[in-house]
Amino acid sequence: xxxxxxxxxxxxxxxxxxxxxxxxxxxxxxxxxxxxxxxxxxxxxxxxxxxxxxxxxxxxxxxxxxxxxxxxxxxxxxxxxxxxxxxxxxxxxxxxxxxxxxxxxxxxxxxxxxxxxxxxxxxxxxxxxxxxxxxxxxxxxxxxxxxxxxxxxxxxxxxxxxxxxxxxxxxxxxxxxxxxxxxxxxxxxxxxxxxxxxxxxxxxxxxxxxxxxxxxxxxxxxxxxxxxxxxxxxxxxxxxxxxxxxxxxxxxxxxxxxxxxxxxxxxxxxxxxxxxxxxxxxxxxxxxxxxxxxxxxxxxxxxxxxxxxxxxxxxxxxxxxxxxxxxxxxxxxxxxxxxxxxxxxxxxxxxxxxxxxxxxxxxxxxxxxxxxxxxxxxxxxxxxxxxxxxxxxxxxxxxxxxxxxxxxxxxxxxxxxxxxxxxxxxxxxxxxxxxxxxxxxxxxxxxxxxxxxxxxxxxxxxxxxxxxxxxxxxxxx
Ligand code: FAD
Ligand code: SF4
Ligand code: SF4
Numbered sequence: 001x002x003x004x005x006x007x008x009x010x011x012x013x014x015x016x017x018x019x020x021x022x023x024x025x026x027x028x029x030x031x032x033x034x035x036x037x038x039x040x041x042x043x044x045x046x047x048x049x050x051x052x053x054x055x056x057x058x059x060x061x062x063x064x065x066x067x068x069x070x071x072x073x074x075x076x077x078x079x080x081x082x083x084x085x086x087x088x089x090x091x092x093x094x095x096x097x098x099x100x101x102x103x104x105x106x107x108x109x110x111x112x113x114x115x116x117x118x119x120x121x122x123x124x125x126x127x128x129x130x131x132x133x134x135x136x137x138x139x140x141x142x143x144x145x146x147x148x149x150x151x152x153x154x155x156x157x158x159x160x161x162x163x164x165x166x167x168x169x170x171x172x173x174x175x176x177x178x179x180x181x182x183x184x185x186x187x188x189x190x191x192x193x194x195x196x197x198x199x200x201x202x203x204x205x206x207x208x209x210x211x212x213x214x215x216x217x218x219x220x221x222x223x224x225x226x227x228x229x230x231x232x233x234x235x236x237x238x239x240x241x242x243x244x245x246x247x248x249x250x251x252x253x254x255x256x257x258x259x260x261x262x263x264x265x266x267x268x269x270x271x272x273x274x275x276x277x278x279x280x281x282x283x284x285x286x287x288x289x290x291x292x293x294x295x296x297x298x299x300x301x302x303x304x305x306x307x308x309x310x311x312x313x314x315x316x317x318x319x320x321x322x323x324x325x326x327x328x329x330x331x332x333x334x335x336x337x338x339x340x341x342x343x344x345x346x347x348x349x350x351x352x353x354x355x356x357x358x359x360x361x362x363x364x365x366x367x368x369x370x371x372x373x374x375x376x377x378x379x380x381x382x383x384x385x386x387x388x389x390x391x392x393x394x395x396x397x398x399x400x401x402x403x404x405x406x407x408x409x410x411x412x413x414x415x416x417x418x419x420x421x422x423x424x425x426x427x428x429x430x431x432x433x434x435x436x437x438x439x440x441x442x443x444x445x446x447x448x449x450x451x452x453x454x455x456x457x458x459x460x461x462x463x464x465x466x467x468x469x470x471x472x473x474x475x476x477x
Contacts, residue, residue, distance in 0.1 A: 005074040009047040014117030022341040026311050029193035029273050036127045046074035048119045051110050056121060059108040061456045062088050066105060066121055073124055082132040085125060090162040090455050091204060094187065096126025097196050099452050100332045141211025143171035149469050152234035154221050157185020158451045159442025160240030162458030164213050170466055174213045179220035185242055187451060189267045192305050198274045227411035236465050239424060239440040243448050247400040253355030260287060262302045262399035269309050289315040293392050295363050296320045297352055298399030299329035306397045307344040318344045319391065323351040323368050323381040353388060362390040402448045423447050431461030
């Protein structure tokens, strides 16, 4: 009888790829997990119980066919596993690295629910596509035939690039506009290299370019080119600009020197360390934690990236202030654990009241407690009077979240409807906005979200654009 490769979850325990020791990884910006060895990937994939109703798949925003590619991996049929995996995901190796799997696929794995430890879906997904790149199975985009229609995509983040990929494969002429000098959006300049090494993103940009996608970089829409011009040049336009307006701190001294925005801090680090760019604010120390007592304010994934970047830059101490407790923070628990291992201290239930010095030398911290649940059921933090203290700090990083820029005003696009939060109003299935022929995807529609959701939106929107082109062609016949 053939050897059964699956259902090994009772005999084989959950095992992640090896994580580098904290003291070794805290000094560089390389990813912290090693690659699975071939046998290990097969063994871990073989733990899957091949559920008839796979909750992992229904909780993956891309509805990846997880049971099938796990089975193919367990059987050693990696090239086929890659074909199945890439059929639903534009960047599987990126999602395998940075999706919060504990909240998505793995958090809903049936064997996790039965106490056996989830299948390591993300690590296997990464392994399959990294291997595909090494083996040359990842092919250039080669449309079967060219089409006359052209699409302008504003924003080269995962949302815009996923749409570009689908449209270009169908033969559409695609131009991607971005204000930065490199494509990739937050995958390039926001997310640090220790979570996502930059060559992984750059080779995807190169693949798109080699397949005929035109990039117009260093081109800010609304400044270097108008929105109207882009509409005139293309048959359809997709807005994929993300959200970049940082929420600001209040309180006395909030404008002091040494209090910086998370996005500026992370972008400077990614540019200087990962790309070797000359970044004057990094070199001058303005956006560099080396030798400083750093305080990061916020409890989301951006805050986690800031504290861990500060450690790697050689900060003398790194503290994170968050106004709720550990269980109520928005950031991933896995990232908190990584940060703690690397030497970050968390001060739960604390909030900044003000700042001393200019340049800043301390944060005035007020202690909080969790009060009654609010309308959403979440406990609101309340100040504990008389318990303030000073936290010494030479660099304060604000990581309080992002809001959308006012696109209709910035672009003179009065017809572009936005929600009361400033995000672009768009149909979630197609990305259609209030202006015919203009679509929107990713964070600019959802608010700050995830790479995997931006990919989903980009792919869905591209399909809707293709349907529209097909309908127009039929009507013209
Ligand atoms: P973006 O990636 O923001 O790309 C938008 C692009 O549009 C940018 O390149 C920008 O330059 C360009 N643009 C904006 N305005 C203009 C203009 N006027 N003209 C021309 N170009 C313009 N998600 C995860 O899934 N896992 C993580 O671990 C994770 N970590 C994160 C860490 C940080 C620090 C941050 C900030 C976010 C993180 N996210 C993470 C969220 C994720 O990066 C975003 O949800 C995702 O990148 C959104 O994709 P997008 O395509 O909508 O926008
Ligand atoms: Fe899980 Fe993300 Fe991969 Fe979906 S894309 S299977 S959620 S890691
Ligand atoms: Fe396999 Fe878990 Fe998905 Fe079931 S839920 S198919 S066990 S990965």
